[in-house]
Amino acid sequence: DAGVIQSPRHEVTEMGQEVTLRCKPISGHNSLFWYRQTMMRGLELLIYFNNNVPIDDSGMPEDRFSAKMPNASFSTLKIQPSEPRDSAVYFCASSINSNEKLFFGSGTQLSVL
Amino acid sequence: AQSVAQPEDQVNVAEGNPLTVKCTYSVSGNPYLFWYVQYPNRGLQFLLKYITGDNLVKGSYGFEAEFNKSQTSFHLKKPSALVSDSALYFCAVSTGTASKLTFGTGTRLQVTL
Numbered sequence: 425d426a427g428v429i430q431s432p433r434h435e436v437t438e439m440g441q442e443v444t445l446r447c448k449p450i451s452g453h454n455s456l457f458w459y460r461q462t463m464m465r466g467l468e469l470l471i472y473f474n475n476n477v478p479i480d481d482s483g484m485p486e487d488r489f490s491a492k493m494p495n496a497s498f499s500t501l502k503i504q505p506s507e508p509r510d511s512a513v514y515f516c517a518s519s520i521n522s523n524e525k526l527f528f529g530s531g532t533q534l535s536v537l
Numbered sequence: 538a539q540s541v542a543q544p545e546d547q548v549n550v551a552e553g554n555p556l557t558v559k560c561t562y563s564v565s566g567n568p569y570l571f572w573y574v575q576y577p578n579r580g581l582q583f584l585l586k587y588i589t590g591d592n593l594v595k596g597s598y599g600f601e602a603e604f605n606k607s608q609t610s611f612h613l614k615k616p617s618a619l620v621s622d623s624a625l626y627f628c629a630v631s632t633g634t635a636s637k638l639t640f641g642t643g644t645r646l647q648v649t650l
Contacts, residue, residue, distance in 0.1 A: 428580070457638075467581075467627065467640040480637050515580050525571065526638065528580025 430516050430529035438537050442504040445532045448497055449518030457526060458491055458501050459515040467515075473499065474521075506536045539564040541630050541641035549647045550618045558613040558644045560628030570611040571629040571638065572602055581627060587611060598622070618648045 429448040437443055449456050457472040471481040473493045481491070488507070493499040503510055513533050517526040540563045550556045562568055569588050573581040585596025592604045602613045611628060628641040 466642040469637050469639070472637060517580070525583035525586060526573075526581070528582070530578075530580050 428516055428518050428527050428529035430514075430532050432532060433530065434533045434535075436535045436537065437506055439507055440505045441536075442502065443506045443510075443534060443536075445501040445514050445516075445534070447499045447501070447516030447529060449499070449516070450527055451497065453518035453520055453527070454496075455519045455521055455524075456493060456499050457517040457519075458499070459517065460512045461515060461531070462512045470501070503534075506534075508536045510534060511536050539568075539630055539632060539639050541628050541639055543626075543628055543641035543644045545644050546642075547645045547647060549649065552620050552648050552650050553617050556615050556618045556622070556646065556648070558626050558628075558646060560611045560613065560641060561609050562611060562628070562630045563609065564630055564632050566632045568611075569631045569633055570602075570604060571631075572596065572600070572611075572613050573627045573629065573640075575625040575627065575643070577624075584613070584626075618646075620648050620650060622646060623648045 431446045455474050458470040459467050461467045470483045471491045476493045491501045513531045515528050515531045517528045519526045542561045544559055571586045572584040574584050575581045584600050585594050587594045587604045595601045600615050602611055604611050625643045625645050627643045629638045631638045
């Protein structure tokens with residue numbers, strides 16, 4: 425298995441633009457997580473899905489952020505409009521279920537200018 | 538609310554010496570405890586977990602961790618450090634199925650010759 429696949433690896437955009445981050449979880453995993461990592465705030469859970477259903481989105485910063493999981497093999501995290509303070513590394517992770525170990529993707533480095 | 542504390546931003550150890558990376562937690566109910574490691578420009582990788590059973594848990598790369606309920610701690614240990622162990626280490630806690638995983642702020646381990 426190729427592991428959790430995230431794209432793009434790097435994204436540079438201007439303030440106000442829409443940004444879409446993509447994630448393909450490991451086949452057979454039922455839980456999917458989106459995390460954000462910054463020096464100031466560390467690793468923050470934004471949202472997680474179980475069987476394609478959002479379970480906890482309390483970590484989503486504000487209405488500018490949205491996440492979808494239309495099927496078991498694909499998820500997106502969208503920021504619209506983007507702001508410089510959104511600059512961070514965004515990680516997607518999946519697991520067989522939510523109390524098992526997580527497998528992380530390599531992350532998307534987002535820079536909003 | 539559940540939380541994890543990693544009191545040391547950085548731990549410095551000479552190669553061949555034992556290492557300890559500290560972690561304490563706070564949850565309501567029984568904890569599910571994890572250690573992850575992050576190498577530069579990579580996602581987090583699972584090292585070990587404690588759910589129930591023996592308080593001493595053995596994991597990948599020779600690491601182990603000891604669950605201490607009375608002290609609410611789950612310190613990561615290794616008898617003999619390697620330079621290649623240098624990385625960022627995260628402790629995490631959840632309370633079981635469908636519960637979100639809360640990460641600590643991370644501890645940077647630096648192993649020198």
